[in-house]
Amino acid sequence: MKDFPSIPTAPRALPLIGHVVPLLRDPLAFLNSLPALGELVRVRLGPLSMIVICDPELTRRALLDDRVFDKGGPLYDRLREVIGDGVVSCPHQAHRRLRRLSQPAFHQARLPDYARAMTGCVQETTDSWSPGQVLDVPAEMMTTSSRIITATLFSDALPSTAHGRLTDDVTTVVKSLYQRMFLIPPLDRLPTPGNRAHLAARARLHGTVERVIAERRADGADYGDLLSALVAAHDPEDDRPGMSGAEITDTVVSFVLAGIESTAATLSSALDLVARHPEVEQALHAEVDAVLGGAPATHADLPRLPLTERVITETLRLRPPGWFFTRVVTADTQLGGHLLPAGTSVAYSPYLIHHRPDIYPDPEAFSPDRWAAPHPQPPRHAFLPFAAGARKCIGDSFSMIEATLALATIAARWRLEHVPGHRGRLAAAVTLELRDLRMRARPRTSVPAAALRSPEGAP
Numbered sequence: 001m002k003d004f005p006s007i008p009t010a011p012r013a014l015p016l017i018g019h020v021v022p023l024l025r026d027p028l029a030f031l032n033s034l035p036a037l038g039e040l041v042r043v044r045l046g047p048l049s050m051i052v053i054c055d056p057e058l059t060r061r062a063l064l065d066d067r068v069f070d071k072g073g074p075l076y077d078r079l080r081e082v083i084g085d086g087v088v089s090c091p092h093q094a095h096r097r098l099r100r101l102s103q104p105a106f107h108q109a110r111l112p113d114y115a116r117a118m119t120g121c122v123q124e125t126t127d128s129w130s131p132g133q134v135l136d137v138p139a140e141m142m143t144t145s146s147r148i149i150t151a152t153l154f155s156d157a158l159p160s161t162a163h164g165r166l167t168d169d170v171t172t173v174v175k176s177l178y179q180r181m182f183l184i185p186p187l188d189r190l191p192t193p194g195n196r197a198h199l200a201a202r203a204r205l206h207g208t209v210e211r212v213i214a215e216r217r218a219d220g221a222d223y224g225d226l227l228s229a230l231v232a233a234h235d236p237e238d239d240r241p242g243m244s245g246a247e248i249t250d251t252v253v254s255f256v257l258a259g260i261e262s263t264a265a266t267l268s269s270a271l272d273l274v275a276r277h278p279e280v281e282q283a284l285h286a287e288v289d290a291v292l293g294g295a296p297a298t299h300a301d302l303p304r305l306p307l308t309e310r311v312i313t314e315t316l317r318l319r320p321p322g323w324f325f326t327r328v329v330t331a332d333t334q335l336g337g338h339l340l341p342a343g344t345s346v347a348y349s350p351y352l353i354h355h356r357p358d359i360y361p362d363p364e365a366f367s368p369d370r371w372a373a374p375h376p377q378p379p380r381h382a383f384l385p386f387a388a389g390a391r392k393c394i395g396d397s398f399s400m401i402e403a404t405l406a407l408a409t410i411a412a413r414w415r416l417e418h419v420p421g422h423r424g425r426l427a428a429a430v431t432l433e434l435r436d437l438r439m440r441a442r443p444r445t446s447v448p449a450a451a452l453r454s455p456e457g458a459p
């Protein structure tokens, strides 16, 4: 066991299991307590040590040096069981090529088409609501975000029955991954209900994706979707053809896992936070009324929805869905004056950085206006919902567009109110998500007729 004599250890480690209890019971409070101890803090997971980076500048340095701080450590060891060596989890050596091959799928020129599909999926959700209906908001947002990923990845290739199953399988896999990080072998292989559900969902998810890919490769047509872009991709810096079948499968499963739950969690949190802050709600309604006049939002509307975007940005600060990530050190290195030998597990946390009061005054307050003048803006590397450097989220623009369009489209027609007793509970699994959030959908009647825009979408 590495003991890192110069790095403080978090208090209250239990013999044998270390800090597993606070990490499972209240990981957010535990993380927020660490910066008081130092820039780097040692946390124990059973016999293993993990170094948590608590300082934004050191976090940036680790993220920018992705050769030395490579994907690995407890989270990625578990993720690899699901997504193999796809672009999310592959080591540095394989990453540049996979990223070059995946990048065209997210080219700026493709975004307006994706945006059209996104708005269609959000409308499908909101059209199914009736006045006064109580909504299970996280489930509604999971279905919407899952429809969006499948519409933009596969066009309409997935039958609706398979779509529901895919959403359930993603939910099961994502929910079990965090607990599996702390399951020391052979506990992860015991036939417990949790392990069995995880393995079955993982196998079905792969089966669904492999079937769609096989059909698409046999067909060969360009559907203008993410999958067509992956199938067609070739790397000018490499004489091999594009991705192998296995690489495409791992990449698609990665997009499905990385893209559905994170955006759904962002949207559920945004709807919850807006409803808790009437002054923000009023301002949001005023903006969408003026710009959309009750119509769904389009890609062209985005520049005129700055407050809607700030609400999403502030939601991503306060409750970043990706709140904790691990790395492994591949060569002896120094960080913050401490020696980290090769093999050290390191973690960084957007949540921890976003809640530091020295960077974000009153960090627990939901305040979208902190992102507008005259408020001083935080240093760029202190806002990390999509990470930074070469491993930065490939879907960052995609999901900002998705979340902004979805929030505006919902707010244009509906006001959501909390249902007493079901006001949502923040849970830190692999993503930071809300559980038990039920809200009553009230149609908005105050959309001013004068604000209704002309049919062709002119303001």
Ligand code: HEM
Residues within 6 Å of the ligand: 087, 088, 089, 099, 254, 255, 256, 258, 259, 260, 262, 263, 266, 320, 321, 322, 325, 326, 384, 385, 386, 387, 388, 390, 391, 392, 393, 394, 395, 396, 398, 399, 400
């Ligand atoms: C609000 C929504 C999202 C958030 C908050 C988010 C956050 C992140 C973060 C923090 C990382 C870096 C992980 C690390 O440092 O270990 C990441 C990576 C990644 N994300 Fe996202 N993500 C979102 C949506 C999406 C979507 C919609 C897609 C795809 C459709 C996607 C695909 C990926 C991929 C492929 C990577 C790996 C990039 C690489 O290593 O080159 N994400 N995401």
